[in-house]
Amino acid sequence: MINTLFPCKRYSFANDTILVDLPNDMTSLIEERKISMKLKKGQVLFYEGTIPTGVYVLKTGKVKKYSTGLNGKEHIFYLAKENEIVGHHCLLSKETYAHTTACLTDCEFDLIPKEVFLSMIENDHEMLHRLLKSISHEFGVFTNNTRILAQHSVRERTALSIIKLERFFDNDGCIKLSRKDHSSLVGTSIESLVRTLHDFKEEGAIELRESIIITKDIEKLVKASNFM
Amino acid sequence: MINTLFPCKRYSFANDTILVDLPNDMTSLIEERKISMKLKKGQVLFYEGTIPTGVYVLKTGKVKKYSTGLNGKEHIFYLAKENEIVGHHCLLSKETYAHTTACLTDCEFDLIPKEVFLSMIENDHEMLHRLLKSISHEFGVFTNNTRILAQHSVRERTALSIIKLERFFDNDGCIKLSRKDHSSLVGTSIESLVRTLHDFKEEGAIELRESIIITKDIEKLVKASNFM
DNA sequence: TTACATAATTGACATATATCAATACAATCA
DNA sequence: TGATTGTATTGATATATGTCAATTATGTAA
Numbered sequence: 295m296i297n298t299l300f301p302c303k304r305y306s307f308a309n310d311t312i313l314v315d316l317p318n319d320m321t322s323l324i325e326e327r328k329i330s331m332k333l334k335k336g337q338v339l340f341y342e343g344t345i346p347t348g349v350y351v352l353k354t355g356k357v358k359k360y361s362t363g364l365n366g367k368e369h370i371f372y373l374a375k376e377n378e379i380v381g382h383h384c385l386l387s388k389e390t391y392a393h394t395t396a397c398l399t400d401c402e403f404d405l406i407p408k409e410v411f412l413s414m415i416e417n418d419h420e421m422l423h424r425l426l427k428s429i430s431h432e433f434g435v436f437t438n439n440t441r442i443l444a445q446h447s448v449r450e451r452t453a454l455s456i457i458k459l460e461r462f463f464d465n466d467g468c469i470k471l472s473r474k475d476h477s478s479l480v481g482t483s484i485e486s487l488v489r490t491l492h493d494f495k496e497e498g499a500i501e502l503r504e505s506i507i508i509t510k511d512i513e514k515l516v517k518a519s520n521f522m
Numbered sequence: 523m524i525n526t527l528f529p530c531k532r533y534s535f536a537n538d539t540i541l542v543d544l545p546n547d548m549t550s551l552i553e554e555r556k557i558s559m560k561l562k563k564g565q566v567l568f569y570e571g572t573i574p575t576g577v578y579v580l581k582t583g584k585v586k587k588y589s590t591g592l593n594g595k596e597h598i599f600y601l602a603k604e605n606e607i608v609g610h611h612c613l614l615s616k617e618t619y620a621h622t623t624a625c626l627t628d629c630e631f632d633l634i635p636k637e638v639f640l641s642m643i644e645n646d647h648e649m650l651h652r653l654l655k656s657i658s659h660e661f662g663v664f665t666n667n668t669r670i671l672a673q674h675s676v677r678e679r680t681a682l683s684i685i686k687l688e689r690f691f692d693n694d695g696c697i698k699l700s701r702k703d704h705s706s707l708v709g710t711s712i713e714s715l716v717r718t719l720h721d722f723k724e725e726g727a728i729e730l731r732e733s734i735i736i737t738k739d740i741e742k743l744v745k746a747s748n749f750m
Numbered sequence: 751t752t753a754c755a756t757a758a759t760t761g762a763c764a765t766a767t768a769t770c771a772a773t774a775c776a777a778t779c780a
Numbered sequence: 781t782g783a784t785t786g787t788a789t790t791g792a793t794a795t796a797t798g799t800c801a802a803t804t805a806t807g808t809a810a
Contacts, residue, residue, distance in 0.1 A: 304620070361669050364748065369669035383661040386654050392532070392662030422650065426614050429657050433611040434620030436664040441589050441597040443671040444709030448797065473758060481672030483798055488759060504806075505758070520592065676767065701788060711768055716789060732776075733788065751810105758805065766797080775788070780781100 304438050305458060309428040310377040312421065313351065320418055328404040339395040339403070340381060346391060348407040350380040355401030356462075358475060361393045370479040371439070373398070373462055382425070385411065398475070446520065448482045452490040453519035455480045456500065460509045467509040494518070532666050533686060537656040538605040540649065541579065548646055557633040567623040567631070568609060574619060576635040578608040583629030584690075586703060589621045598707040599667070601626070601690055610653070613639065626703070674748065676710045680718040681746035683708050684728065688737045695737035722746070 313324075328351075333339060339350060342361060352374055359372040359380075371393070374380055384391045385408060406414075415422045442451060455476065459469045471479075477487040491507065494500045499514040500507050509515070541552075556579075561567060567578060570589060580602055587600040587608075599621070602608055612619045613636060634642075643650045670679060683704065687697045699707075705715040719735065722728045727742040728735050737743070 361665050363669050363673040367673060369672050371665055371668050383658045385658075387658035387662065388655060389659065389662065392665050416647075419644075422654075426650075426654060426657070427616060429654070429661065430611045430615035431617065433657065433660065433664075434615065434617065436661075436668070437589050437599055437620050440599050440664070440668050440671055440709075441591050443668060444597050445591040445595060481668075484758080485760085485799080486797055489797095492759080712788080713769080713790085714767055717767095720789080753810085754808085756805100756807075758803100760803075761801085762799105763801105764797105764799080766795105768796090769792105769794080771790105771792085773788100773790075775786105777784100777786080779784085 304434060305454075306461070307372065307374075307428075307432050307435055309379050309432075312379055312424045312428055316421065317418065320414060320421070323410065323414070324404070324406060327410045328406055331403050331405060333397050333401045333403070335397055335399050335401075337397050339397065339401075340391055342392065342394045343390050346381055346385045346408065348405050349382045349385055349411050350395075351404040351406065352376060352378050352380055353402040353404060356398040357395050357401060358398055358479075359393050359395050360478065368475075368478045369481070370475060373459075373479070375462060382411070383429070386425070386429075398471070442521075443481055448480065448486050449490050449493070449518060450520045451480045451482070452487060453494070453499075453515045454521060456494070456507060456509060457512065457515050457519060459507070460512070469507040469509070470505075471507075473505070532662060533682075534689070535600060535602075535656075535660050535663055537607055537660075540607055540652045540656060544649065545646065548642060548649070551638065551642070552632075552634060555635055555638045557635070559631050559633060561625045561629045561631070563625055563627050563629075565625050567625065567629075568619055570620065570622045571618050574609055574613045574636060576633045577610045577613055577639050578623075579632040579634065580604060580606050580608055581630040581632060584626040585623050585629060586626055586707075587621050587623050588706065596703075596706045597709070598703060601687075601707070603690065610639070611657070614653070614657075626699070670749075671709055676708065676714050677718050677721070677746060678748045679708050679710070680715060681722070681727075681743045682749060684722070684735060684737060685740065685743050685747060687735070688740070697735040697737070698733075699735075701733070 316324075330353075339357065340346070354376055356373060356375045357380065358370050359374065360368040360370040363369050374395075380395055380403075381391070415425060442454065446454070456469065459471065459476075460467055463469050473484050473487060477484045480487055491500065491502060494515070495502050497514060497518075499511045499518065500509055502508075544552075558581075567585065568574070582604055584601060584603045585608065586598050587602065588596040588598040591597050608623055608631075609619070643653060670682065674682070684697065687699065687704075688695055691697050701712050701715060705712045708715055719728065719730060722743070723730050725742060725746075727739045727746065728737055730736075
């Protein structure tokens with residue numbers, strides 16, 4: 295539905311198909327070598343500046359990716375959910391992590407050790423191409439995101455964030471995210487976000503229940519986002 | 523010098539080593555199939571939304587990459603110069619161009635046709651890895667850029683832009699860029715940029731001569747950028 | 751349950767920044 | 781050379797947004 299109203303592709307990363315339908319030997323290699331792990335809500339998967347030990351497959355739960363700026367203020371530039379790969383960029387660029395990844399909910403991960411992952415892309419062309427395609431696609435998404443930050447108002451960015459968050463949570467329009475995280479995602483202060491949400495509520499675009507946002511009228515939000 | 527004052531790497535793309543020291547058969551393949559072309563200052567190399575026909579190697583000159591937003595306002599997210607590859611992302615993601623590329627100066631390009639480039643990455647692992655590394659690195663740079671847009675003031679971003687532009691032009695501190703382009707790069711209005719430049723001049727950080735910026739005191743700019 | 755901590759909201763206010771309008775300057779061309 | 785066009789600068793003003801402070805609501809542990 296929302297896809298007809300909104301060009302979602304240019305606005306979302308979606309790297310959840312990199313590991314599907316791999317040849318059997320790959321799948322069994324992963325099964326054999328993967329390290330399963332669980333983290334609680336709020337815990338950090340890896341920190342900015344540290345050295346990658348592998349890539350993570352998020353089995354259940356949701357995480358935020360952010361870098362830390364002035365006064366320790368978080369800037370969330372991406373949310374990931376089930377079946378997405380996390381932490382592959384820095385492994386591929388052979389650098390330390392450029393950002394921190396922390397859990398928004400309780401999470402389960404499979405850690406694929408560095409050498410396993412690297413040997414996989416060394417031996418499996420299909421996977422290498424998927425990776426390349428995925429990362430190249432993200433380039434366009436980032437282009438869009440920086441433009442939106444540079445040119446759009448807080449009100450417009452907030453509307454856009456709700457549209458994206460509805461898709462991300464995919465739960466009857468219910469969005470569960472703290473005001474702090476939400477404001478870091480939009481790139482504004484908590485207070486400005488709260489006021490904008492209040493406006494959208496008044497206008498009948500959303501409902502607010504115990505800090506949960508429920509979308510009511512996406513078309514109004516699309517109009518408010520002023521994206522085209 | 524500036525490298526000691528400033529962590530340049532996290533702030534610059536630098537994809538100028540992808541094609542150097544390739545095996546002889548690659549180099550001769552490129553030589554054989556490349557199409558040389560020249561464009562005048564102001565001309566467009568390719569437009570947002572069109573289909574890629576190959577990748578371009580910028581031999582001489584400088585270009586801007588931008589996407590067009592509200593009211594046709596440009597958002598410049600990257601400047602490229604001699605020896606950089608342009609237009610490879612969309613070829614790899616198999617999408618239409620996510621942005622426009624236009625010449626800031628007279629330019630010379632080598633166009634490597636799509637099928638030649640794709641066969642190169644198919645057959646040369648080294649190049650594939652360089653590409654992957656380069657694009658993954660850009661991910662971290664973009665992370666930084668969005669954070670700077672979200673959290674830093676126009677004054678801070680302007681200072682940062684001058685520091686980056688000095689490196690980019692690499693010409694005794696002389697920066698030649700129109701106010702319009704410069705403001706699109708910083709993500710602000712022309713007037714706000716002009717006023718900020720005026721301030722930096724007053725403070726002795728830069729000089730302004732016939733619309734050219736000459737850096738005088740980088741340390742002052744680093745301080746003004748407030749980047750750490 | 752109560753007490754405490756954390757999160758969300760609201761209000762008042764200061765200010766950074768965009769916008770509109772006018773002027774000055776520079777570049778190009780006939 | 782002057783005329784014309786585009787670019788840069790300055791001024792005045794409105795407003796969106798951030799900040800600080802106070803209040804209310806919510807969640808959590810004893």
